[in-house]
Amino acid sequence: xxxxxxxxxxxxxxxxxxxxxxxxxxxxxxxxxxxxxxxxxxxxxxxxxxxxxxxxxxxxxxxxxxxxxxxxxxxxxxxxxxxxxxxxxxxxxxxxxxxxxxxxxxxxxxx
Amino acid sequence: xxxxxxxxxxxxxxxxxxxxxxxxxxxxxxxxxxxxxxxxxxxxxxxxxxxxxxxxxxxxxxxxxxxxxxxxxxxxxxxxxxxxxxxxxxxxxxxxxxxxxxxxxxxxxxxx
Numbered sequence: 001x002x003x004x005x006x007x008x009x010x011x012x013x014x015x016x017x018x019x020x021x022x023x024x025x026x027x028x029x030x031x032x033x034x035x036x037x038x039x040x041x042x043x044x045x046x047x048x049x050x051x052x053x054x055x056x057x058x059x060x061x062x063x064x065x066x067x068x069x070x071x072x073x074x075x076x077x078x079x080x081x082x083x084x085x086x087x088x089x090x091x092x093x094x095x096x097x098x099x100x101x102x103x104x105x106x107x108x109x110x111x
Numbered sequence: 112x113x114x115x116x117x118x119x120x121x122x123x124x125x126x127x128x129x130x131x132x133x134x135x136x137x138x139x140x141x142x143x144x145x146x147x148x149x150x151x152x153x154x155x156x157x158x159x160x161x162x163x164x165x166x167x168x169x170x171x172x173x174x175x176x177x178x179x180x181x182x183x184x185x186x187x188x189x190x191x192x193x194x195x196x197x198x199x200x201x202x203x204x205x206x207x208x209x210x211x212x213x214x215x216x217x218x219x220x221x222x223x
Contacts, residue, residue: 030209042115042201042214043154088154092209097161098144098169099212103153 006089006105013109019076021105023089024069030092032065033099034074037086046074046087079109113138117202117215124192125223132187132218134202142205143185144169144212145177147198154201159208160185192222 007022023032031050035043049056049065049072056063062075076083086106090099115136124130136143144159146169156169160179174196176188185204189196199219203212 033211040199040217040219042216043203043212044214045211048211097167097208098156098159099208100156101146101154103151 006087006102008105009103010106011108013079013107015079015081015109015111017079017109019079019083019107019109021074021087021107023072023074023102025072025089025091026070027094029067030096032063032072033090034061034063034072035088035090035101037088037104039085043088076107079107081109081111083107084109113213115202115204115213115215117200117218119218120216121219123221123223126193127191130189130192130220132189132200132202132220134185134187134215135183136185136202136204136213137183138204138213139182140204140206140213141182142207142210142212143179144203144208145175145185145187146201146203147171147196148201148217149198157187157200161208189220192220194222196220197222 005024033048034046037043047058047063049063060077065072086104088101088104090101118133141162145157146154148154155171158177160166202215205212
């Protein structure tokens with residue numbers, strides 16, 4: 001069961017530009033998480049935002065959550081070539097037994 | 112160092128030959144989970160475990176088995192592998208299902 005859907009599927013930008021990725025989900029959530037995956041490697045947790053929070057920051061990352069629209073966005077500011085990776089949003093399922101991942105946004109940052 | 116360790120990292124095998132992918136975590140996490148990742152389909156959960164001796168099916172459990180006899184280990188068993196199980200597999204652990212998950216580096220399985 002797919003809960004989160006990221007948009008766009010792929011994004012190409014130049015170093016120094018900002019990258020924005022969006023995630024939409026279908027049912028009510030307790031929290032929403034963003035993960036990063038370098039090619040073929042394991043996912044790395046970036047940030048968790050709770051359903052009662054609207055915005056959260058971590059370094060160059062900014063996450064927003066709009067529960068009324070069932071959507072979230074991840075903004076990476078001043079991107080670097082090292083930010084090249086796939087980014088996934090994940091939400092808890094209604095039973096509270098699993099994280100449901102979207103299909104991801106592939107970000108390419110060229111120097 | 113906190114980590115989730117999977118073995119093997121790569122395996123090429125043949126249809127029907129039983130195999131086990133091991134997963135071990137050193138963070139005393141109660142929750143562990145297995146995912147498979149396929150192009151265009153994202154990550155799909157195979158099985159999860161809320162604690163020792165407590166396991167349950169995820170979205171795609173057919174053809175797989177798991178066990179959780181100890182808190183740190185959560186092996187994934189393919190009793191009779193088939194080519195449609197060729198995939199990249201990830202083990203993950205966390206304090207509970209809603210907390211950030213720590214992922215292993217993945218196991219790439221090819222079933223011929």
